[in-house]
Amino acid sequence: MRNIFFGIFIVFLVAAPCLADGPVSKSYSGIFDPGELTPIDSELKVAVGEAAPDFTLEAISGKTVRLSSFKGKSNVVLSFIPAAWTPVCSGQWPGYNIAKDEFTENNAVLLGISVDNVATLFAWTLEMGGLWFEVLSDFWPHGAVAETYGLLRSDGTAERALVFIDKEGIISAIHVEDINVRPPLEFVLSELKKLPR
């Protein structure tokens, strides 16, 4: 009897986070709160004016995305976020969902990057209601792209950072935000406007 109840308890313990803020709920709370974190915990390895290090990552769409494939065609904005299912991250990319026109007008492709695996990112972005931009998994080798850019934190998560890259593949702006804070939309749109069309 004890084992049966223990088994039921474990099943519900596992199921609770999945169901608690599922599609039925229309309130965006119930996200894991890691508390106040060290604002920035890495040192940049790239700088404005340098060529953006190339990378190839798997997207949750099933595509494989290579940064250099946009060279000569589009500006690119890399949005690194620390981790899926955490408070600020869960409320950052959905905001970019309604700024699609602004990215398009400035001939910019937005690429979201997280160190989580594809399955986790798929479930997380689905819970947000979907995103219009590609979300890339920098899971394995763990955080390799974040590390190349100097954005991998000591705990294996990434910084909350934005890297603006022009059509020639040159970094035009880098913004590493306090991990506890969301970069204001006005900053994103202001940097977008500086990129060549």
Next chain:
Amino acid sequence: MKTKSLPALFALLIFCLLWHGKSTAFAANETMPDVSLQIPENEEYRKYLGINGAPGDEFRLADIDTDILLIELFSMYCPYCQAEAPLINEFYELATAREQEDGTRIKVIGLGASNTKFEVEFFKDKYEVRFPMFPDEDLSLYKTFKGEGTPGFIGVLYKDSGNPLIILRQSGGFEGAEEFLALLLQRAGYQ
């Protein structure tokens, strides 16, 4: 853990799942906190709220000229708030029409939790929101109103005696504008 405590824990888990998975509306009867906001630059908004004074100065929420006030706690970044925006707009239209029908004045304002002024304006423009929205960048208003996620709603009844009363708290969105308006009116004692 003792075996006999497990059924209670099991029941609690089921309760939490069932409770948390739905939008929740609570009847409340408490005095609205004494909150002040900046007087909007937009003249139409000042007229809508019945507020006199210079833009940029502060006005008390209690001084809004209305019978009922619906406060939406939202965030530009919240996908549920984005999805809810057309419904709130519909609610605003219905609420505005109500005054023409029987004179009941129902006003709506939005408070952008953790949003800058720019982000609030961006949201308003994207969803063509016609009622006034105010930034709550440091979440102080959200905390004062005991917000529990976004979107959230606070219904307030303005009485002749002053001291507006909170008559409804809802965490989560609503399914239909007409039904939600009926609920608000019922809580306010108008139906």
